[in-house]
Amino acid sequence: MTPNIDVRSALQEGSQQPYSDLVTRRTGQLVRTVIEHRIADLADGSVAVLDFSHIGLLDRSCADEILSKLMLPLTADHPSKDGYLLLRGIAEHHLEIIEAVLEVHELALVVQLPNAEVRLVGAVTEKERHCWETVMRHGAALADAVAEEVGLACETCQEMLERLARRRLLRREADRFVPLGAVA
Structure with a gap:
């Protein structure tokens, strides 16, 4: 809803x-x-x-x-x-x-x-912004795919995406990160 x-x-x-x-x-x-x-x-x-x-x-x-x-x-x-x-x-x-x-x-x-x-x-940092923009472009993404695209170590990218989710800027659905809904 x-x-x-x-x-x-x-x-x-x-x-x-x-x-x-x-x-x-x-x-x-x-x-x-x-x-x-x-x-x-x-x-x-x-x-x-x-x-x-x-x-x-x-x-x-x-x-x-x-x-x-x-x-x-x-x-x-x-x-x-x-x-x-x-x-x-x-x-x-x-x-x-x-x-x-x-x-x-x-x-x-x-x-x-x-x-x-x-x-x-x-x-937000520039790296956080770049990760967020990557998820937005894909509509949903796994951390390793975002890491590869933005040029970060997978663990670093995973932590950054988790932080973005805790800050309510992305949603976490199982192992994927997704935008805040169809409006985004």
């Missing part, structure tokens, strides 16, 4: 105002609370898609309140929930702010731009 959560509707539900801009920490708290309620009953392993297509302005404090507080529990050493987030409809002007927030918290996310391009943003 992949729920699509329109962030603007979450904003309107939380604030009861017809806004489309995310500009204060308080607004971020309201939106995050609505999103948390919407994803609370998702089955483990579900991918929640947060759709930013109808969001205008996005300031750093609001992005921090929403994204870091949704992601940190998922990427903790002992997460209480096994879920994934994917951001859709991310405009170029949102990217700088989102990446700054993710970098501060050493987080990363998969985002889909309006043109359907999928990117890995946030705190």
Whole structure:
């Protein structure tokens, strides 16, 4: 199950105002609370898609309140929930702010731009990015195939892919690593 959560509707539900801009920490708290309620009953392993297509302005404090507080529990050493987030409809002007927030918290996310391009943003190394891109190109891949393509030792690549999976940037299915779903 992949729920699509329109962030603007979450904003309107939380604030009861017809806004489309995310500009204060308080607004971020309201939106995050609505999103948390919407994803609370998702089955483990579900991918929640947060759709930013109808969001205008996005300031750093609001992005921090929403994204870091949704992601940190998922990427903790002992997460209480096994879920994934994917951001859709991310405009170029949102990217700088989102990446700054993710970098501060050493987080990363998969985002889909309006043109359907999928990117890995946030705190990742170039080698991690290259491994992630290889899995994305193949749709699913074994660690040894990724290692061969990117020129890493198999054990090193396996560890890197495992880390990407723990950080909720790839899914692990048996011995393969796969993107976060059909939307990716």
